[in-house]
Amino acid sequence: MEAFAHQNPHPDSAIQKQKWFSDEFLYKFKGSWIWSTYLESTKKVVENFKPLPTDVILASFPKTGTTWLKALLHSIIFRSSEENSLIFNHPHELIPSLETKLFLESNGKDPAFTDQKVRILGTHIPYQIIGDVLNSSDCKIVYVTRNPKDTLVSLWHFIQKAKKFHEDPWTLEAAVDQFCNGVLPFGPYYDHVLAYREESLKRPWKVFFVTFEELKDDGNKQVKRLAGFLGCPFEGENAEEKIEEIVKSCGFETLSNHEVNKSSETPECFPLPYNSFFRNGKVGDHENYLKPEMIHQIDAITRQKFHASGFVYGI
Structure with missing residues (x-):
């Protein structure tokens, strides 16, 4: 399967669109930018997904x-x-995405998940689009975010795995400008983060909000919090030992060394190889790539969007 091949009918040309890179376009849907490959499946999620409690x-x-x-x-x-499971299965196979797998290939009817008492499902869809759907049941939402500069650099590296990147490169300068203007897949980034954060403040029993940096700083503490939020706390004399085991088994060094995660094979419903999901896993990697003026440009937006909203984060 060719990287970034369009798998759905071309979207209505009347919809507002912006070029991303090469011949890839983003389309405006309910105030957010959706990559053309996943526009139709995103619509199907909104129209058809029925989350269970x-x-x-x-x-x-x-x-x-x-x-x-x-x-x-x-x-x-x-x-x-x-x-x-994590030794023999890529995390994205264990927990499928609504718009990039389930509703892309089979309208969400995945028999592999019908027998599980708890379904764990992923999504990049902004809360502004999927919020009403998620609020239609008592399902739990876990949201993770990351420093905007590290997020951008990680995405830029990720896209370099695409064949089209080398045919028509997405320059770092262009990536920074598009990030600041909000024109990236599922963007704007700042709106995405703030909407889920606001819900976590309103309803902390439903939405768990955590940052990449918090997980790196004290994984044991965050795993313990997560387990409590999900209603399956660690209990007994060896509770701390179990937490430690999970944090270690899910660490970057451990996961990236599993053969399934080093594979150059490409999943059925995603145009990049399994190994593209494991590159660095560090905090502050943007300092190795962004020029001072780029950092200043992103930080200015971060202050305007995050800090002005009471979320002092990202700088």
């Missing part, structure tokens, strides 16, 4: 720690019966 939805902006959280959530919820 027992569902756990992992929401995130792309490249903010999604793969890591999928591994952690799977390990926390299925800790006793799925000990070797």
Whole structure:
């Protein structure tokens, strides 16, 4: 399958669109920019997805720690019966995405998930689009975000795995400008983060909000919090030991060394190889790539969007 091949009918040309890179376009849908490849499946999620009260939805902006959280959530919820799952299965296969897999290939009717008491499902869809759907049940939402500069650099590296990147490169300068203007897949980034954060403040029993940096700083503490939020706390004399085991087994060094995660094979419904999801996993990597003026440009937007909203984060 050719990288970034369009898998859906071309969207209505009347919809507002912006060029992303090469011949890839983003389309405006309910105030957010959706990559043309996933525009129709995103619409299907909004129209047809019926979350169950027992569902756990992992929401995130792309490249903010999604793969890591999928591994952690799977390990926390299925800790006793799925000990070797992460060794033999990529996290994105264990926890499928609504718009990039389930509703893309089969309208969400995935038989592999019908027998599970708890379904863990991923999405990058902004709350502004999917909020009413998620609020239609008592499902739990876990949201992870990451420093805007590290997010951008991680996305820029991620896209370099695409064949089209080398045919018509997405320059870092263009990436910075598009990020600041909000024109990226599922963007604007700042609106994406703030909407889920606001919901977590309003309804902390429904929405768990955590940052990539908090997980790196004290993974044990955050895993313990997550387990409590999900209603499956660690208990007993060896509770701390179990938490430590999960944090270690889901760490970047461990996951990136599993053969399935080093594979150059491409998933059926995604145009980049399995190994593209594991590159660095560090905090502050943007300093190795962004020029001072780029950092200043992004920080200015961060102050305007985050800090002015009371979320002192990202600088």
